[in-house]
Amino acid sequence: MGLVQETQRSLYAAVGATVWVVRTLRDVPSWAEHVWQEREQVMHRLGGAYGRLAGRGEVFLGEAQQGLGGWGHVVGQAARRIPGIAAVEGAVVGAFVREEQLPISHYDRLTAGEIVQKLPGLSQRELREVRGYETRSQARARVVVRIDELCEKEPWPGYDEMKLDEILPRARALSGEAQEELVSYENRHKHRRTIVESFGYE
The missing domain is CATH 1.20.5 (Single alpha-helices involved in coiled-coils or other helix-helix interfaces)
Structure with missing residues (x-):
């Protein structure tokens, strides 16, 4: 399997894993106290496992970045030229991205009007990252609606990049x-x- 195909497969796997965890936790009954306690224990274990995986991933990516130099950027650009990958990547990143990682500087200090003015300059991937962050934070309807208006199919995959x-x-x-x-x-x-x-x- 080629590197680009493996990147696409990894992104889809990440989305699938996220959906599975959410559905699993949603389906755990919470009507009885003892069941709720079990649910909390499951969430705690999942949180610990996620933290350990995140730590390993951070170390791995750090080592990879040192060893491969600009290859990570090249692979990312290549993957985004596969139909649908940029949108998937943006949605996944948007679920976890922090304010300082957003493509709009000082995001939390800006008004909805100021953010809306900056949105057209973003790629389809970046729009979905911002949408994910906005819905998790202030959830301003004006911002979300404008992002949804701008989210559309590129002239060809990877165009915005x-x-x-x-x-x-x-x-x-x-x-x-x-x-x-x-x-x-x-x-x-x-x-x-x-x-x-x-x-x-x-």
């Missing part, structure tokens, strides 16, 4: 209709003038 010199050659090979759709997407999001002007749309 690409640089201009990667986008332009591929975009030139598209049909006129596809180019128009690409520019429409670009106008709703990052609105990079070079892309908009290259295909004659405003």
Whole structure:
């Protein structure tokens, strides 16, 4: 199995594991005190196991980063060019991300209006990260609704993660209709003038 395929498989496994744990805990009866105590013990054990796994993962990733240099970034970019991976990654990260890790600096200090203004500049992955954090914290309807409006299919998988010199050659090979759709997407999001002007749309 190739590295990109293994990355995709790992992301899906993470999502599946999260769903399994949530459903398992949800289905544990809590109507009797002794059962509730058992439920608390299960949660405690799961929490301890999760902490140990997280610690091992942190050590492993630290060692990998030292040993592989920029390969982690390269693998991440490659994986996001698989259909659906960027959205899955964003949703998973959004469930655990901390404020200082968000793509918008000083997020908690900003008003809903200030955040909404910054959202179009984010990738589909980043939008889902912010949505996950927002729903876990202040849950401001204006922010969540705007994110949902911006969450849509990219012109092609990995588009939002690409640089201009990667986008332009591929975009030139598209049909006129596809180019128009690409520019429409670009106008709703990052609105990079070079892309908009290259295909004659405003």
